[in-house]
Amino acid sequence: MQVSKHFKLSEFTKSQVATRNGIKNMPGSGEIKNLGNVAYEILEPVRAKFEKPVMINSGFRCLELNRKIGSSDSSQHTKGMAVDFEIIGTPNIQVAYWIQNNCDFDQLILEFFKPDEDNAGWIHASYCDGNNRKQVLTFDGKSYSDGLPEMEWKDGKVKL
8 A cells, every 4th residue: 555656554564573573563544644644744755855765664663563662652653653764875864954954844853873874873753744843853872962963064965
């Protein structure tokens, strides 16, 4: 099932943890609608801008799966409102800055960011229909900080 032009529902629901543990990770119709919102408001614009495939690491998580991986019951992933992703060959910080400046979002987190490794970690982005906080955080693996790290730019790209 297509959620948007370039994204299938299966990309949002795949999980090795779910497969290994026999967990059925299938969203209901409300969660599927929310995944469509995330795809149209964040992922499709990102794909169009960077002209590369977007690799979804984690999308929808049923409550059982979410608990199995140690995440909070209140995670936006359980509502189909969040996605963790990256673009192979494009620095996550560059994508995060672009989202911050060009997309409507609820939360944007540059997760497991390492300044010396342009593709370390991933981007967590969420979208709530009509209620977006525009919260931007960076997580270095130990603690969260407000905003994105300051970076040097050259020719519209991050200079690492």
